[in-house]
Amino acid sequence: MTLETMNTISDRVHAQLDRVTEIWKQALGEALTGVYLHGSLVLGAFREGVSDLDLLVVCRERLPREKRLEIVRQIMEADGKPCPLEMSAVCLSDLRPWRHPVRCQFHYSDFWTARYREMLSGKIGAHFLLDEDFEDPDITCHVKLTRQSGICLYGEAIDTVFPPVPEVDFWQSISADVHDYDFNAYEPRYFASNILILGRVLSYKVEHRILSKYEAGVWTAEHVPEALRPVVLDALDAWYTGREMRETDPALLDALKNYLIDAIEN
The missing domain is CATH 3.30.460.10 (Beta Polymerase, domain 2)
Structure with missing residues (x-):
């Protein structure tokens, strides 16, 4: 790519x-x-x-x-x-x-x-x-x-x-509403992007640097449990190729969201 x-x-x-x-x-x-x-x-x-x-x-x-x-x-x-x-x-x-x-x-x-x-x-x-x-x-x-x-x-x-x-202002601006984060916010074309953005928040918490969505997607795939990695990689490929994401088990999406939110908040 x-x-x-x-x-x-x-x-x-x-x-x-x-x-x-x-x-x-x-x-x-x-x-x-x-x-x-x-x-x-x-x-x-x-x-x-x-x-x-x-x-x-x-x-x-x-x-x-x-x-x-x-x-x-x-x-x-x-x-x-x-x-x-x-x-x-x-x-x-x-x-x-x-x-x-x-x-x-x-x-x-x-x-x-x-x-x-x-x-x-x-x-x-x-x-x-x-x-x-x-x-x-x-x-x-x-x-x-x-x-x-x-x-x-x-x-x-x-x-x-x-x-x-x-730093306190920046962290508040990117994490204040994370507990209610919704992958389905906005139009359907933003679904993959929303997944990458949540990973981007966590990557900043760990790396203390703003990464691009692409870098954050790669980073997130390397830092989530192995079972969740394909969802992140599919979101990364979908967003940067303009295609729709593959059909994904809703339980996996919830697991990914909960994992990232827990890591950000804790």
Whole structure:
């Protein structure tokens, strides 16, 4: 299986990153602190057609509702060409001084695409994505990964923008809801990914480093009981090839989930 880095991605992916960066530059001008890449691409585990492009944007001012609508309209046009986009924008003043959870003032992912279409068409009026800055524990994860492995696509240097993340905040952000973790959360295509993510939480607890989903899948397969290993390996192959997972005994899935949760919590 061939996984890609920033140096090996296609011209189409480079063009998509350039387009998204330009959208933010044109929308914010001097109020844009920077656009930063994190996620699978910076960890060397990117696969076009499967992986998202993960971006974190930092602004010097609050975004009014009209500006958020203007930006999301253009982001939706760039989404899926060729990669799914996932991004959050935060205000610089919400990063320094550091406080967890960080307030998010713009978020986009395919989970919200249909809802954004309804907002743009006027079918939905007030909505927190447009009208509020909301606390988002996931920003803590994004900041830590950006400091560890991120790439600045535009703007100020990573170390000058993002403060160190206290370990207690990062661990809380990735483990707070682990007891109620559900492999079936979100759309069915995320089933394999959800298995890998739970293993990724455990790998951080042991290794104290954020691994890619691929690295975490390999790591998890090596650290679970032998009877559970095929489930992890199947999830790894399914996620990175884009196929559905093979039919698996529900008892094995429950055993894997319980094993990982116990190891994380204890």
